[in-house]
Amino acid sequence: MIRKNIVLGHGSGGKLTDELIRSVFVKRFDNEILTVQGDSAILPLRASLLSFTTDSFVVNPLFFPGGNIGTIAIAGTVNDLAVSGAKPLYLSAAFILEEGFPLDDLEQIVISMAKEARLAGVKIVTGDTKVVERGHADGVFINTSGIGLLVEGRKAISTGSGIAVGDKILINGPIANHGMAIMAERNNLNISADIKSDCTSLNALINSVFNVCDESDVKFMRDATRGGLSSVLCELFDKKTFGVEVREDRVPIDDNVMGMCELLGFDPFHVANEGKLVMVVDGKKAENILNAMQKHPLGKQAAIIGDITASHPGKGHIITGVGGKRVIDRLAGEQLPRIC
């Protein structure tokens, strides 16, 4: 019998689970390591330093302009590994499915995951499937965890311990697209048919930067996701002996995204992205690195947006176009639930 929807038996660990694993997951994620029956993947990995990360994805809606929950589930974890300085290698994928979820939708999501994994050069090597009764989940939730290989020379990047006054802050392109694309899709806002999520894997862009500079020139990297650019900037200066100054007019924002933010009362600095890299680099190498970014398809609109300053240590300011000053702060409540 060909089933069109997920039933509880797909999570039983018996025949139906087996069928689902073989006909959907193994078929699409196919690689020589992927475990079919074994519960663990065996990874041939000669390493002395690893990066390890996990993220659950509950984005609503599941499909949106520019991607779907599967695209984010891969890109998000690849990016967490890549911004720690590591080379992303292996991912796990665990699905919590709601009874009744259409198998066609699951297949489309899995195809997107396989595609994004191929683009990012990572392998999905192990997984899990659970099913909960109708009304006890929301379609599908996906967890991906990832392992990356880290070299000693990049170890300081993940903590930003090398950041110093005079360093420059870069971003690879316009902010707030993901959040506004989700917002528009969720509310059927016609105003914004052309806003797409920026959801993508950033590891190739990061490689292109390291091709033109020394490892020690890159002091810190973070992908600005939930909480937006502000959250990353706060992380930069919190409890530090230096401050952060960002020039508002240097931060790239697409006109239609800015328009939608203004209309709905969102601060674009707080809106989520899924393909934005914030990088702190040695001031003397900043132009060089900017040029390398701009040559990469994911960095065409890259910009130097701010400085690490000796003034106002532990604080961050946005210098507005008219010369005013705004304090950079974390989002206090919840702006857009289930953005990723």
Added chain:
Amino acid sequence: MIRKNIVLGHGSGGKLTDELIRSVFVKRFDNEILTVQGDSAILPLRASLLSFTTDSFVVNPLFFPGGNIGTIAIAGTVNDLAVSGAKPLYLSAAFILEEGFPLDDLEQIVISMAKEARLAGVKIVTGDTKVVERGHADGVFINTSGIGLLVEGRKAISTGSGIAVGDKILINGPIANHGMAIMAERNNLNISADIKSDCTSLNALINSVFNVCDESDVKFMRDATRGGLSSVLCELFDKKTFGVEVREDRVPIDDNVMGMCELLGFDPFHVANEGKLVMVVDGKKAENILNAMQKHPLGKQAAIIGDITASHPGKGHIITGVGGKRVIDRLAGEQLPRIC
């Protein structure tokens, strides 16, 4: 303000998320690697072979005799690593929380996770928190992924490629306790107040076996979870050139568990466990290994339950007490949804 329940803002990636991470997760999982702000954990791990696994936990009810979702979330992933032959080292923990979930319950679950991780000798090094609106999840779902260190000499264990006719099948204790404990708790069945889940980490028991034998004497290990003992046995003989024969009267089952299975019409071979190790070992070493198991607190009722046979290749039989024969088969539908 002291909050008593999860709100959507706890998943925002902003201030509330930060507070939750610090006051609940970091406080309990405390170790030198655990990432607070960074999105990846950096692991100093000199390896050439790793074991990597993932599992999401959706057990209902969250609390049951013998444990809670937190205990299973740690033990389950530790066991998946351990039965692959690896030494479990590092775990991730990702939470999907339903709006309104009591913070006290979350804290109790997290305390259980910390305790089980300590017992198993693993560190929880990275995590994630998402919150979905009331009615779109069921309290809390937890994903744990894990990394273990594998040595070359144990590589064949995860696939069972060394299994040969004459090998013996062992189990460390009575089956079906977890499934029946959940069943009783879910349905408020008073008949079974004394049935407890067997939920526990098996890595110490496995170590005690390797202390008395060569690595090559252990051909295969698996923890019998969803799908029960039958599922593991099927995995053993599926598409193989040998068969499996299990003596029903050798398989340990507690009387009260057997009684409940009979009353409710469950085949205990299909009922889930969370602390049962199935091991295939060299026939000549079986008694020796059995003795080692029986000396360990988790193996007091260990037994040799069956054989790898030349007869009926690719098939498995249960020899019943009265000398009859039953075919071993996988669970076809769903017996007990959300058992783990």
